[in-house]
Amino acid sequence: MRLVIQPNYEAVSRWTAQYISQRIRDYKPTKTRPFVLGLPTGSSPLGVYKELITMYKAGEISFAHVVTFNMDEYLGLDAQHPQSYHRFMWENFFSHIDIDERNVHILNGMAPDPAKECADYEQAIAAAGGIELFLGGVGVDGHLAFNEPGSSLSSRTRDKELTLDTRLVNARFFNGDVSQVPVAALTVGIGTVLDAREVVVIANGHNKARALHAAIEGGINHMWPISALQMHQRAIIVCDDAATDELKVGTVRYFMDIEKANRIPG
Numbered sequence: 001m002r003l004v005i006q007p008n009y010e011a012v013s014r015w016t017a018q019y020i021s022q023r024i025r026d027y028k029p030t031k032t033r034p035f036v037l038g039l040p041t042g043s044s045p046l047g048v049y050k051e052l053i054t055m056y057k058a059g060e061i062s063f064a065h066v067v068t069f070n071m072d073e074y075l076g077l078d079a080q081h082p083q084s085y086h087r088f089m090w091e092n093f094f095s096h097i098d099i100d101e102r103n104v105h106i107l108n109g110m111a112p113d114p115a116k117e118c119a120d121y122e123q124a125i126a127a128a129g130g131i132e133l134f135l136g137g138v139g140v141d142g143h144l145a146f147n148e149p150g151s152s153l154s155s156r157t158r159d160k161e162l163t164l165d166t167r168l169v170n171a172r173f174f175n176g177d178v179s180q181v182p183v184a185a186l187t188v189g190i191g192t193v194l195d196a197r198e199v200v201v202i203a204n205g206h207n208k209a210r211a212l213h214a215a216i217e218g219g220i221n222h223m224w225p226i227s228a229l230q231m232h233q234r235a236i237i238v239c240d241d242a243a244t245d246e247l248k249v250g251t252v253r254y255f256m257d258i259e260k261a262n263r264i265p266g
Contacts, residue, residue, distance in 0.1 A: 001229055002236040003216060003255040007266030009204045009240055013047025015264050016135070016202060016238050021052065021061045023133055023198075029065035034103065036067045036125075036132045038193070039093075040145070041085045042170075044137030044202045049093040056097045063099040067128050069121070071136065071145040072187035073107040075114065075159055083173050084109065107157070107186040118157040118186060125192070134196035138203050138237075141165055142211040142224035146187035149223045153231075155189030190228050199232055203239040212239055213246035 006012045020037070029035040039045070055061045070085060079086035086106050094104060105124055111117035125131060141149055146160050167181040174180035193199060203212045214224035215237060221227050229235040244252050256263070 004238045011264040012240050016048045017051030034065045034067045036128050038069050038131045038134030040071045040136045041088045053096040063097045067103040070106040073109040074182040075184040077109045114159045121157045131196040133198045136201045138211050138226045140207050142226040144225045146185040147190050147225045153228045154191040157188045160187050198234040200236045203243045206242045208243045209246040212243045
């Protein structure tokens, strides 16, 4: 696993966006051979999306031959709900780039048969040739997508009850009222994420320090789903200095040394 430590959130966002952009350019996607990109929602990726939009407007990257699969969606929210992840993605990313709407895949929170919706999603990923790169964020409790602590590390796309901690964190998007936050979501599984040929996860802020410690210095443990990245052959965590607060000094120095050429000044 690579740990790329940046000075602050802005540098984390720039590095990650530049990395994704370069991966897409190197892949040279075409209509018949698209680049398949897994995407998250929440506050963590917003800076990355802004950077990618800037790159697109500058003519540095095109998403015309990019296929996307989002990580999750709230169960019971329709696509037009102000806090649905459909709405989030179009407002914060898709409507600002040249992606083909037919290439966008997001779980349907209003599906009459959630189990079938999840099974179909897995089939759609397979039909697209699998995910080339899955971008993600990590929760303060180490959850990846909506795979809460205790989730199976081989789990697939499914419906998942949300913990109170997760709902409290997300209440800021629902006028601070936790009672408005859905109690369940449809989410890709840990196994679904690990199937991607590459996984890049953002961890920023002191509140993510315990999760980063579990991912880097702890053992593989279903109570810290992020630790499953230790089993992936091409996993990168991009973090800021504040997120390293629970890591040993020697661990930080080690990764700073081997990644010193990749540090963007703050």
